[in-house]
Amino acid sequence: MVTLPHCAYFEAGRCRSCVLIETPCPTQLSDKERRCRELLPQVPESLWLPSVQGGTADFRNKAKLVVGGRAGAVTLGILGRDGAGIDLRDCLIQEPAIRHAIPHLAAFIEATGLEPYDVPRRRGELKFVHVTLAPSGDLMLRFVTRTEQALHVLRKALPRLLERVPSAVVVSVNLLPEHKAVLEGEREELLLGSSLEMGLGDVSLHLRPQSFFQTNTAVARALYAQAAAWVAAERPDTIWDLYCGVGGFALHCAAAVHGAPRVLGVEISASAVESARRSATEAGIAAEFIAADATAFALGSPAAETPHTVIVNPPRRGIGAELSAWLERAPAQRIIYSSCNPESLAADLAAMPSWGVRGARVFDMFPHTRHLEVMVLLERTV
Numbered sequence: 001m002v003t004l005p006h007c008a009y010f011e012a013g014r015c016r017s018c019v020l021i022e023t024p025c026p027t028q029l030s031d032k033e034r035r036c037r038e039l040l041p042q043v044p045e046s047l048w049l050p051s052v053q054g055g056t057a058d059f060r061n062k063a064k065l066v067v068g069g070r071a072g073a074v075t076l077g078i079l080g081r082d083g084a085g086i087d088l089r090d091c092l093i094q095e096p097a098i099r100h101a102i103p104h105l106a107a108f109i110e111a112t113g114l115e116p117y118d119v120p121r122r123r124g125e126l127k128f129v130h131v132t133l134a135p136s137g138d139l140m141l142r143f144v145t146r147t148e149q150a151l152h153v154l155r156k157a158l159p160r161l162l163e164r165v166p167s168a169v170v171v172s173v174n175l176l177p178e179h180k181a182v183l184e185g186e187r188e189e190l191l192l193g194s195s196l197e198m199g200l201g202d203v204s205l206h207l208r209p210q211s212f213f214q215t216n217t218a219v220a221r222a223l224y225a226q227a228a229a230w231v232a233a234e235r236p237d238t239i240w241d242l243y244c245g246v247g248g249f250a251l252h253c254a255a256a257v258h259g260a261p262r263v264l265g266v267e268i269s270a271s272a273v274e275s276a277r278r279s280a281t282e283a284g285i286a287a288e289f290i291a292a293d294a295t296a297f298a299l300g301s302p303a304a305e306t307p308h309t310v311i312v313n314p315p316r317r318g319i320g321a322e323l324s325a326w327l328e329r330a331p332a333q334r335i336i337y338s339s340c341n342p343e344s345l346a347a348d349l350a351a352m353p354s355w356g357v358r359g360a361r362v363f364d365m366f367p368h369t370r371h372l373e374v375m376v377l378l379e380r381t382v
């Protein structure tokens, strides 16, 4: 019998984020597999590898908590339709160490006297707390605030925060003065440490406050391992990792190929690139990383420099028409395309008819939601 996680928040109608939580996980996954097969009919059934499961509970390494309520009754969770805070501190999809830290964070916020930001009235200070957990148990805590004044209060209160949450190794304040429906602003002030070390086995990835990281650590490991296995089977001399973030694909693939391929990661965020460089140095991997727009970089590179293998892992919008058109005519031999949006993946692949799918796999990165990660291995056929 399949046991479903029991979520009191969902049942009470307080949070509906996990829209599929009442659907058994095997059914969730088979529905996602069916959707991918329908969107990618060119992939023969025999090429789909067994899907990677994401877990039923305790799988999210990151919580983006809205600070709500009022001083004396702070909530950490989401906002209701009326703009009032809903506390979700026992949310079961978060890793247990995150759940454990939340009451201490709430008590700390109470002790600072900082007012939660009141969205309907546009008043108050603290907007969000972002919590990220490394496999080691270390935490990165980011407080998103409205004013400089809150930054000063939090800076002064840092010793008290560390008494309550001693596993915090990176603490920062992000300033978001505008009343905007976004999760963070541009300016980040570090109060403690600089990067969280996400140890994934063969490679450790440094993660700074504003960089992207896959939200399910176990599934991220499987994703990088699959890409590394496909790359190792080909032993390419050169690899590009476009949209490389903090270098997960680049570094795992470089580590998997004997004979040191030339590996280059391209990423728009300069701070993610710095992290990737640091991780490469610490792992003794001679990969290079540059901060650039992936499409502009590819289109601006001489044809002779096109690598054997191109890895792409774009945001939800996909790689788009220009980069698809460039890949369609590029003299590369393999592409690994990892996507969190099978619709944009299908549209991009339709623009690359010279490439055939040689392997495909679904990764259930986001259980209880309709979101998924799907990765395909492409080979030039024309």
Ligand SMILES: C[S@@+](CC[C@H](N)C(=O)[O-])C[C@H]1O[C@@H](n2cnc3c(N)ncnc32)[C@H](O)[C@@H]1O
Binding pocket: 212, 213, 214, 242, 243, 244, 245, 246, 247, 248, 249, 266, 267, 268, 269, 272, 292, 293, 294, 295, 313, 314, 315
């Ligand atoms: C889905 S994440 C993948 C990150 C990385 N591959 C990983 O496994 O963690 C997409 C990444 O693309 C980056 N990005 C967004 N737009 C970009 C662009 N135009 N050019 C290069 N990178 C971009 C984002 O900053 C983010 O790090």
